[in-house]
Amino acid sequence: MKKIILSAVALLVAANVAQASEQIHIVGSSTVYPFSSYVAEELGATTKFKTPVVESTGSGGGMKLFCAGNGMDTPDITNASRRMKAKEYKKCQENGVKYITEVVVGYDGIALAQSKDTAPLNLTRKQILLAVAAEVPNKEGTALIANPYHFWNEIDASLPHRKITFYGPPTSSGTRDAFEDLTMKAVAKKMDVYTKLYKADKKANKKYKKYHEVRQDGVYVPSGENDNLIVQKLTKDADALGIFGYSYLAENSDRIAAATVKGIAPSPEAVQDGSYKLSRSLYFYIKKSHMDKVPGMKEYIKLFTSEQMIGDDGACTDIGLIALPEEMRAKYRTQAASLTNLKPEDLKK
Known part of the structure; x- marks a missing residue:
């Protein structure tokens, strides 16, 4: 099903590029989409150039399209709410997309948002892991079991008796990748119950090295690349949390509010100083072979x-x-203006 959806997206993008051969074509992250779209509209309104076409395909979906080749039926730029992966860079190279420039445009906080009418919720990253992971430690902490938790107070008695529901991005999303990195991987790598399994059999238990398997029993609901739809769901489901970039929280502050992480809410100041732990950089990537075309x-x-x-x-x-x-x-x-080439070793920093 996933391949069918991506194929349909690829056909749509190719059709749009064909129609807009004299326009810049941009794909990628739904988080970067509002900023990229604003810049595109400004370019169209204030210069002789046509307004660029910007599509929200998710960071992963955008990378697939961007790295497909150098043809003019492929995107010129892809936005991303996480860094390009080494395997994506390799795919670009294999398909002839040899020269890529990476640009960071700003920071973002991943918001855990809820209805403004719901009582505030304060969580730790470990509690978030225990809510969304497919496998969690048993009560003794000696083995992993299928996630049994369906209410927050089952995880910690200090939390409310409130149903655990997450409306979040799909696997093609950079926000999903970043959420898993900053909560699940960051916590699991410090928990012996996960790391001992990996060390016991590194080949068979590779997934436990950086554990990030999300449960698939209906608690975590993949909700597409349109973050505004998640906002709408939160206004109808008082128990639920939504996962998306800070800009959507700020834009909808009349309807939704943030759950806090160790008492800290996402804000520009908390993201910049690092006190809000669910923070990441935002990127776009330039296909240099299209610059003169x-x-x-x-x-x-x-x-x-x-x-x-x-x-x-x-x-x-x-x-x-x-x-x-x-x-x-x-x-x-400076890096953007000089079109500095991204190198494989850069992705290890």
């Missing part, structure tokens, strides 16, 4: 990396992007 690419890249867009008082920060420190903005602006 698609009008406006240089201008779009310059606009997106400008202080006007991603500075402390930039237009994108007004709609939820969290600004990088000034020296980092300057670094990535």
Whole structure:
């Protein structure tokens, strides 16, 4: 089913690119989508270039399309809410997409959001792991069992008797990847019950090295790449938590509020200083072979990396992007302007 959906997305993207051969075509992250779309609209409104076509395919889906080749029926730029993976870089290289430039445009906090009418919820990352993992420690902590928890107070008596439900992104999403990295992997790697299994048989138990298997019994509900749909579900399900980027929380603050993580809510300040632990960088990737073939690419890249867009008082920060420190903005602006080549060793840093 997943392959059919991705094939349909690929056909749609190819059709749109064919129709818009004189336009920049951008795919990828639903989290970066609002910022990329804003820059695209500004480029179309203030220059001679056509407004770029921006599609929300998810970070993983965008990488598949971007790395498919250099043909003009492939995207020029892909947005991502997590860094390109080594295996994606390898696929790009195999398909002739040899020269790629990586740009970081800002920070984002992954929000665990709920209806504003629901009592506040404060969680730890371990409690989040115990709520979403397919396998969790037994009460003695000596072995793993299928996740038995369906109410928060079953995990910790200090939490409310409230049904555990997550509306979250699908596996194609960079937000899903980042959520798993920052909660499940970050916690499981410090828990002997997981790591001992890996050490006992590294080949057979490889998944326990960086454990991130999400339960599939209906507690975690994959809800597509349209984060606004998750917002709508939260207004109808008072128990549920939704997982998406901070900008969607900020945009809908009249209807939803954040659960806190160790007492800290996502905010620009908490993300910038690292006190909010579910934080990540936002990226876009440039296909250099298209730079001289698609009008406006240089201008779009310059606009997106400008202080006007991603500075402390930039237009994108007004709609939820969290600004990088000034020296980092300057670094990535230079990197984008010079089209610095991404190298495989960069992805290990």
